Amino acid sequence: MNLLTKLKDTMISVVPLMVIVLILHFFVFPLPKTILMDFLIGGILLILGLSVFLLGAEIGMVPIGQKVGSSLTRKRNLPLILVIGFVVGFALSVAEPDIQVLASQVTDADASITCTSLIMMISIGVGLFVSMAFARTIFQVPLKWLFSVFYGIVFILTAVVRPEFVGIAFDAGGATTGPMTVPFIMALGLGVASVRRNVSTSSVENDSFGFVGVASIGPILAVLLMGLISDGAAGTTSQAVSVEAFSTGTIIQHFLRLLPGISKEALKALLPLSFILLAFQVTLLHMPRHQVKKTILGLFYTFVGLVVFLVGTNGGFMPAGKALGAGIGNLGDGWALFPIGLLFGAVVVCAEPAVWVLTDQVEEVSGGHIRRPVMLITLAIGVGTAVALSMLRVVAGINLVWFLLAGYGIALIMTFFCPPLFTAIAFDSGGVATGPLSSTFILSFALGASAAFDGNPTTDAFGILAMIAMTPLIAIQTLGLIYKKKQHTMKKLKDRHKAQTASVRDKR
Numbered sequence: 001m002n003l004l005t006k007l008k009d010t011m012i013s014v015v016p017l018m019v020i021v022l023i024l025h026f027f028v029f030p031l032p033k034t035i036l037m038d039f040l041i042g043g044i045l046l047i048l049g050l051s052v053f054l055l056g057a058e059i060g061m062v063p064i065g066q067k068v069g070s071s072l073t074r075k076r077n078l079p080l081i082l083v084i085g086f087v088v089g090f091a092l093s094v095a096e097p098d099i100q101v102l103a104s105q106v107t108d109a110d111a112s113i114t115c116t117s118l119i120m121m122i123s124i125g126v127g128l129f130v131s132m133a134f135a136r137t138i139f140q141v142p143l144k145w146l147f148s149v150f151y152g153i154v155f156i157l158t159a160v161v162r163p164e165f166v167g168i169a170f171d172a173g174g175a176t177t178g179p180m181t182v183p184f185i186m187a188l189g190l191g192v193a194s195v196r197r198n199v200s201t202s203s204v205e206n207d208s209f210g211f212v213g214v215a216s217i218g219p220i221l222a223v224l225l226m227g228l229i230s231d232g233a234a235g236t237t238s239q240a241v242s243v244e245a246f247s248t249g250t251i252i253q254h255f256l257r258l259l260p261g262i263s264k265e266a267l268k269a270l271l272p273l274s275f276i277l278l279a280f281q282v283t284l285l286h287m288p289r290h291q292v293k294k295t296i297l298g299l300f301y302t303f304v305g306l307v308v309f310l311v312g313t314n315g316g317f318m319p320a321g322k323a324l325g326a327g328i329g330n331l332g333d334g335w336a337l338f339p340i341g342l343l344f345g346a347v348v349v350c351a352e353p354a355v356w357v358l359t360d361q362v363e364e365v366s367g368g369h370i371r372r373p374v375m376l377i378t379l380a381i382g383v384g385t386a387v388a389l390s391m392l393r394v395v396a397g398i399n400l401v402w403f404l405l406a407g408y409g410i411a412l413i414m415t416f417f418c419p420p421l422f423t424a425i426a427f428d429s430g431g432v433a434t435g436p437l438s439s440t441f442i443l444s445f446a447l448g449a450s451a452a453f454d455g456n457p458t459t460d461a462f463g464i465l466a467m468i469a470m471t472p473l474i475a476i477q478t479l480g481l482i483y484k485k486k487q488h489t490m491k492k493l494k495d496r497h498k499a500q501t502a503s504v505r506d507k508r
Contacts, residue, residue, distance in 0.1 A: 006051040006058075009356060014050075016347050017437060018043045021320065028336065029327035035320055037251050042316015045255070045308050050436065053097075053305025060298015064277060064285070071284050078138065082131040089130030089215060091276045092185070093123035095269040097306055098175040098439040101313060102465075105443060106168055109457040112230075113168070118223070122172045125222030126215055130185065133214040143210050143423055144415035150217045151408055157224040158401055164458040165227030167400050170466030171443070172219040174434030185211045213427025216469070255315045259307070262314065266306045274299055313440040321441040325448025329394075337391035337449055344445065345387030345468065346380040348437045355379065355433060370425075374479070382475030383433055386467040387442060393460065393467075394449045400463040404470065411473035414481070422480025429472040434465045442468070 021039065025031050031039070068088070093099055099122055103115045136146055158166055277295065281287060287295070328336050349355060359372040389403060415423045446461040455461070 003051060003055050006055050007047065010047045010051045010054070013350075013356075014043055014047050014437070016350075017344070017441065020343060020347060021324065024324060024328070024340070028340075029324065029331065031320060031323055031327070034251065035323050038254060038316040039320035040316070041251060041255065042312040042320070045312025045315070046317060046436075046440075049305045049307070049309030049312055051305070052301050053309055056298045056301025056303075056305055058298070060295045060302060063291075064280065064295060067285055067287075068280055078135075081134050081138070085131035085134040086127035087276060088127075089185075089218075090123045090127035091273040093126040093176060093219075094119060095273050095306075096176065097309055098434070098436055099123075099172070100265065100269065100310065101318075101436070101439045102171060102175040102443070104314070105318070105447065106458075106462070109447065109462070110164060117226070118168075118172075121222040121226045122176060122219040125172075125218030125220070126176050127218070128222075129215045129218030130211070132218075133185075133211045136210070136214060143213070143420065143427065144412075146214065147217075147415060147423075147427065148412050150221070151412060154217065154220055154224065155405065155408070157221070157228065158404070161224050161227040162230070163399075164456075165223060165230075167459060167461075167463030167466065169220045169223035169227070170400070170404065170469070171434075171462050171464070172223045173216040174430075174465035174469035175439050176216055176219045185215055209421065209424035209428050211428070213424065213430060216427070216430065255311055258311050258315050262310045263307050266303055266310065270299065270303050270306070309436070313436065317440045318444040321444025322448035322451070325445040325450075326452045327448075329449040329452025334391075334395045334449070334453065337395060338388045341387040341391040341445075342384040344384075344442060346384035348387075348442055349379045349383035349433050349468070349472075350376050355429075355435070370483075375429075375476070378475045378479050379429060379433060379472050382471035383468050386471040387464065390446060390464040390467045391449060393463070394446060394455060395453060397453075397455065397460060400459070400466070403467060404463075407467075407470040407474065411470070411477065414474065414477040418477040418480040419484050422477055422483065426473045426476035426480070429476050430469040433472050434468050438465055438468055 018040070021031075025036060068084070099119055103118045103122075106113055106118060107115050132146075135141075136143070158169075161169075277299075281292060281295075325337075328334075328340060355376070359375045363370060363372050392398065393400065393403065411426070418426070443461070443464055446464045447457050450457045450461040453460075
């Protein structure tokens with residue numbers, strides 16, 4: 001039981017962001033007192049909720065993910081593997097807190113999109129592409145070709161779909177890979193890779209990564225298709241983002257009012273996953289009684305953690321993010337948004353729990369060759385730049401598609417030169433960089449900034465998660481190219497040393 005460890009990790013993640021907000025409150029833009037208090041209480045709830053949630057996911061989800069992945073691969077029944085991959089991906093996405101937060105923010109900004117329809121489309125997309133990730137590993141399809149084909153389709157759809165859906169679709173790709181989905185999908189990947197290692201010449205490292213990156217494509221395609229089949233009527237866009245609404249009533253009443261609705265939603269989200277785990281136990285896993293008890297305890301922790309987390313983010317973090325974005329956007333010409341966005345991006349990515357899960361597994365699987373500090377610094381540079389560029393987009397009203405075309409174009413070209421392991425890690429990193437803090441605080445900050453410039457939030461603010469998810473693709477692959485060059489130089493030095501040694505021996 002390592003709740004204290006989880007609390008420590010989550011505090012390290014969240015407290016730096018809270019300190020920055022407090023510094024901005026005292027020296028740049030003072031937040032209304034009620035919103036500040038809501039933010040501080042929301043931060044404490046977020047830390048507690050996320051810690052309990054991650055503990056529940058660790059003892060309930062991750063072990064089952066690995067067992068399901070390895071058991072399915074041993075079955076060697078492709079239709080069964082693909083169907084179960086879809087069901088697991090669908091259920092995980094319905095329960096994913098990041099998707100629920102994103103859906104509620106989309107509904108607030110555009111009343112023509114309903115929460116349920118958006119969550120269903122995203123979940124169907126994830127389910128289909130988790131199946132795709134299984135098939136890729138089994139048939140050993142190179143990731144570079146898979147990414148090239150599907151991102152090609154994504155950009156063709158982007159050219160014809162309503163602009164309001166572009167940012168939401170790419171943000172859905174980022175939000176999909178949150179604290180519920182990433183540990184389970186990566187565990188599935190490790191389970192499949194552990195079996196593939198025994199039957200294939202492929203390295204376990206290449207099979208272990210890439211699941212999250214492939215799964216992230218599904219929701220983008222699904223939401224773009226949703227935009228294509230919608231009736232074409234423009235949604236009721238909320239131009240002004242209310243911050244005063246959160247200052248009414250007492251602070252405790254404010255959080256208590258959120259509790260029943262969020263508890264109901266969390267229960268609805270976790271029930272399908274619970275039934276699926278029960279079906280796995282009866283038909284596939286047959287775990288002993290003590291492991292079943294542990295899994296049930298993990299699910300209970302997951303539910304409690306999810307409720308507390310969502311109460312904290314909805315009640316405190318999102319209102320403060322909107323208020324701060326609007327306030328700083330109104331200072332001068334909005335120039336302060338760029339450095340503050342850069343700082344927020346760099347701090348938040350190092351704070352995302354899924355990033356720590358990924359960097360842990362990368363260091364472990366690579367045998368320590370790819371160190372966590374190097375990955376964290378690289379991701380911080382990439383994501384900080386992404387948030388700063390997103391602020392530029394909000395201020396100048398630049399179309400998101402230009403940034404995505406340039407960024408993904410560079411990333412996809414790099415896949416043909418970068419070592420495959422780094423490509424897989426890069427596309428996984430793109431998904432995990434957009435976790436709960438990005439989906440709640442950073443997106444709210446962008447919505448507030450958009451309101452300050454009287455912009456359209458669906459076209460200006462949404463898309464920031466997509467930018468955060470995109471920059472690690474370039475940053476990590478650049479790291480891979482440097483690593484490749486370093487390996488090449490070391491090989492040349494070794495060869496030269498061998499040649500010199502042989503020459504000296506011959507002269508003797």
